[in-house]
Amino acid sequence: MLLLACLALVGCSSDAIHGRQAFFPGSRLTSWAACDKFSGISDNIEICASTGLLPGASAQTYNISFSLPNDAHVRIAVFDSHAALVRLLFDDDEAATLPGFFRQPPIAWDFTDANGVRVSPGAYRLYFKSGSTQSTSDVEVP
Amino acid sequence: MTSAPLARRFLLLLACLAAGIVVVSRPLEARAEEGATGETPGSAQPTAPSDSAAIAAAMAASDSALAEARAPGRVARANAVSRFEFGAAMPEGYFDWLATAGYRHRLLTDARFEHWLEVDAMYGKKRYLSEGSAGVAWFFRPLALWHPEWRFRPVVEAGVGGTIVVQFADIEGFNDWSSHARAYVKSHAVAGFETELTGRWGIAVRGRFTVPASRPLDYAQVVLFLR
Numbered sequence: 001m002l003l004l005a006c007l008a009l010v011g012c013s014s015d016a017i018h019g020r021q022a023f024f025p026g027s028r029l030t031s032w033a034a035c036d037k038f039s040g041i042s043d044n045i046e047i048c049a050s051t052g053l054l055p056g057a058s059a060q061t062y063n064i065s066f067s068l069p070n071d072a073h074v075r076i077a078v079f080d081s082h083a084a085l086v087r088l089l090f091d092d093d094e095a096a097t098l099p100g101f102f103r104q105p106p107i108a109w110d111f112t113d114a115n116g117v118r119v120s121p122g123a124y125r126l127y128f129k130s131g132s133t134q135s136t137s138d139v140e141v142p
Numbered sequence: 143m144t145s146a147p148l149a150r151r152f153l154l155l156l157a158c159l160a161a162g163i164v165v166v167s168r169p170l171e172a173r174a175e176e177g178a179t180g181e182t183p184g185s186a187q188p189t190a191p192s193d194s195a196a197i198a199a200a201m202a203a204s205d206s207a208l209a210e211a212r213a214p215g216r217v218a219r220a221n222a223v224s225r226f227e228f229g230a231a232m233p234e235g236y237f238d239w240l241a242t243a244g245y246r247h248r249l250l251t252d253a254r255f256e257h258w259l260e261v262d263a264m265y266g267k268k269r270y271l272s273e274g275s276a277g278v279a280w281f282f283r284p285l286a287l288w289h290p291e292w293r294f295r296p297v298v299e300a301g302v303g304g305t306i307v308v309q310f311a312d313i314e315g316f317n318d319w320s321s322h323a324r325a326y327v328k329s330h331a332v333a334g335f336e337t338e339l340t341g342r343w344g345i346a347v348r349g350r351f352t353v354p355a356s357r358p359l360d361y362a363q364v365v366l367f368l369r
Contacts, residue, residue, distance in 0.1 A: 127318070
């Protein structure tokens with residue numbers, strides 16, 4: 001008991017108990033693979049993404065694309081490490097893609113929040129949802 | 143971390159341990175227990191109390207009657223061994239409020255302190271985030287600062303406790319949620335007031351400080367307690 005009290009006084013009280021905890025990255029760290037032009041031939045939804053410079057862009061973005069076998073509603077959003085919604089990137093009905101092709105242009109996240117302010121460096125998680133398909137990808141913003 | 147802060151922390155730990163050992167090892171003053179009979183095993187014949195014992199007993203009865211007349215039952219209720227607490231707290235941190243429930247039990251009383259065990263649970267929700275916590279703490283209440291005969295009694299305590307906090311995040315707009323748990327060991331200082339509302343119910347207002355966290359104020363709390 002005495003040792004516990006002393007430890008509590010000396011070193012185990014570094015942060016607030018009721019503050020927000022870090023959820024991401026969690027134990028199930030995921031990442032969408034880079035897009036391959038000929039990999040979208042499937043009856044399932046396929047998602048791919050990579051960080052890069054889109055044509056005409058002046059800064060790098062995280063570019064998300066997907067193949068849809070059928071017309072469907074698609075929702076893509078970014079969450080911070082505390083699991084708070086940072087920005088809703090896409091929330092609309094989307095037409096089916098041609099077999100073997102991904103959506104063009106990709107949905108680009110320019111590392112800004114809903115107010116257009118660049119987010120602080122760190123871990124973020126993107127969520128993709130369409131029908132019963134849901135997938136995540138963890139991104140480290142530099 | 144450099145070696146200087148480590149050495150300072152180690153020295154602080156040693157000093158804390160040494161001070162604690164000195165405090166714990168000091169002999170406690172004998173305290174008379176209410177209801178003690180003074181009988182010794184094998185004494186077949188009851189003995190009449192001496193004059194001094196009779197006078198002391200009469201004085202104690204007089205004091206007790208006087209205290210009861212001033213504040214009927216208050217002292218006895220204030221010195222109850224255990225109680226339940228239900229309330230709300232405004233914590234330091236992300237959450238605006240927490241619902242709280244707790245149980246406190248007086249473990250022992252020595253020459254200088256009352257020792258209380260506290261078990262508590264809290265729940266809070268704000269936007270996408272929910273939090274539940276459970277904790278156990280050992281508090282020391284200095285007798286010099288405890289006045290059970292007062293209508294508004296100041297409460298000053300210090301202690302150490304462990305808390306497990308679990309947070310649940312609703313991933314807004316998606317069929318998913320995430321959870322995370324952390325355990326803490328913290329030292330606390332508590333200051334506030336309490337008063338009786340009825341014979342069994344009372345109300346307490348207090349603040350709990352965490353020492354020496356970077357964000358030290360844990361919460362301000364108001365509770366209804368039930369004996």
